[in-house]
Amino acid sequence: MNRPLANSRDTALLERARHVIPNGMWGHMATRYIAPGYPQFFSRSDGCRVWDADGNEYLDFMCAWGPNVLGYHHPQVEAAAMAQLRDVDAGNGPTEALVELAELLTGTLDHADWCMFQKNGTDATTACVTIARAGTGRRKVILARGAYHGAVPWCSPSVVGVTDEDRAHLIYFDWGNTTSLDAAVAQAGGDLAAIMLTGFRHDAGRDQEMPTTAFLRAARAHCDQAGAMLICDDVRAGFRLDVRGSWAAQGVKPDLAAYSKAIANGWPLAAIAGANSARDGAEKIFTTGSFWYGAAAMAAGLATVRILRDTDALTHTAAMGERLRTGLDQAAARHGFRLRQTGPAQMPMVLVDGDQDLRIGSALCLAALRHGIFLHPRHNMFLCAAHGPSEIDRAIEGVDAAFADIVAQGIVPA
Numbered sequence: 437m438n439r440p441l442a443n444s445r446d447t448a449l450l451e452r453a454r455h456v457i458p459n460g461m462w463g464h465m466a467t468r469y470i471a472p473g474y475p476q477f478f479s480r481s482d483g484c485r486v487w488d489a490d491g492n493e494y495l496d497f498m499c500a501w502g503p504n505v506l507g508y509h510h511p512q513v514e515a516a517a518m519a520q521l522r523d524v525d526a527g528n529g530p531t532e533a534l535v536e537l538a539e540l541l542t543g544t545l546d547h548a549d550w551c552m553f554q555k556n557g558t559d560a561t562t563a564c565v566t567i568a569r570a571g572t573g574r575r576k577v578i579l580a581r582g583a584y585h586g587a588v589p590w591c592s593p594s595v596v597g598v599t600d601e602d603r604a605h606l607i608y609f610d611w612g613n614t615t616s617l618d619a620a621v622a623q624a625g626g627d628l629a630a631i632m633l634t635g636f637r638h639d640a641g642r643d644q645e646m647p648t649t650a651f652l653r654a655a656r657a658h659c660d661q662a663g664a665m666l667i668c669d670d671v672r673a674g675f676r677l678d679v680r681g682s683w684a685a686q687g688v689k690p691d692l693a694a695y696s697k698a699i700a701n702g703w704p705l706a707a708i709a710g711a712n713s714a715r716d717g718a719e720k721i722f723t724t725g726s727f728w729y730g731a732a733a734m735a736a737g738l739a740t741v742r743i744l745r746d747t748d749a750l751t752h753t754a755a756m757g758e759r760l761r762t763g764l765d766q767a768a769a770r771h772g773f774r775l776r777q778t779g780p781a782q783m784p785m786v787l788v789d790g791d792q793d794l795r796i797g798s799a800l801c802l803a804a805l806r807h808g809i810f811l812h813p814r815h816n817m818f819l820c821a822a823h824g825p826s827e828i829d830r831a832i833e834g835v836d837a838a839f840a841d842i843v844a845q846g847i848v849p850a
């Protein structure tokens with residue numbers, strides 16, 4: 437299937453958007469971040485497929501940028517959410533689902549004794565920082581240089597509209613480097629409130645890195661010694677790698693963790709999950725919102741986490757990721773290219789070796805769209821439980837054909 441993509445509706449929507457939406461779009465969907473030829477508007481999703489506004493169908497490897505973990509419109513999750521919607525979603529307060537979900541999460545996550553809920557990942561990371569400061573009475577927060585924790589002034593990747601004061605108490609270090617972490621801790625002195633780390637290193641446009649146990653233990657030991665909080669920002673990796681939390685296999689427990697994206701298979705929900713060590717801070721802060729107790733998302737969360745806990749959804753997805761990884765390596769080699777595929781196979785970062793400016797990767801992803809495969813050239817991608825062997829094999833064939841297309845365009849290995 438090599439087809440010219442119809443895009444008249446997408447183009448028309450973009451044109452309309454330009455009049456009523458600043459720049460036509462914002463954030464990671466901003467038009468300037470999307471290569472010409474990539475659809476910006478979508479009309480449908482199902483399983484591991486999405487359809488753009490013009491009706492073009494794609495095998496999807498972005499999974500809504502993370503929320504889709506079981507497959508779009510998973511029947512059990514949808515049934516639970518819809519049943520809750522019929523009773524109450526936004527009422528004058530939460531439903532029983534709040535307590536049930538907190539019980540489920542504290543029973544499933546290996547580090548959590550309590551939970552609070554919000555809507556977006558940024559709400560949860562921000563609350564974790566606030567709780568750590570409230571609990572310790574200190575100000576300094578150590579973050580890895582280049583790590584993404586959200587889009588509000590204390591952590592946005594953009595400094596436009598941000599004051600120095602918004603970030604006055606942040607100290608940066610190099611992810612995974614214990615010497616650099618030691619120096620940051622020394623700089624914080626007696627004012628260290630928290631060290632915040634993502635589940636693994638998944639910065640855009642570079643190879644991903646899993647944390648070594650030694651690195652996580654070093655971060656834990658610093659927090660223990662300083663009486664500070666270790667925060668895991670598991671917004672992106674949480675409920676995708678390990679239902680117990682991304683560091684569970686390494687046996688390192690954060691005091692606080694932020695979850696969102698996959699927690700309710702696409703329904704809007706974020707969780708702050710804490711240990712008793714962080715309960716005091718959580719009890720002191722004020723956090724709320726118009727929609728945090730929406731019960732439908734909590735019902736979806738209950739169904740999602742139970743399925744992830746009780747089935748082989750995550751091991752299946754990891755196996756499909758490995759199948760894709762092997763197939764993509766072989767496809768690249770057939771056309772003289774070499775890929776750098778890093779991080780967990782179910783959250784793959786696929787970069788073309790030597791492609792410094794991502795020109796080859798961008799051309800490849802654009803070509804793949806024409807074969808019905810939706811990839812991303814510089815952000816980690818996502819697989820979900822609805823990807824089966826036949827979809828993976830179809831994707832490999834599509835990427836193989838996309839390599840042939842870019843070679844025909846004169847693009848050669850760097």
Ligand SMILES: Cc1ncc(COP(=O)(O)O)c(C=O)c1O
Nearest residue numbers: 556557558584585586669671672
């Ligand atoms: C690691 C991490 N933290 C925080 C966030 C912010 O989440 P949200 O966009 O839901 O506010 C993201 C979003 O991509 C993320 O990947």
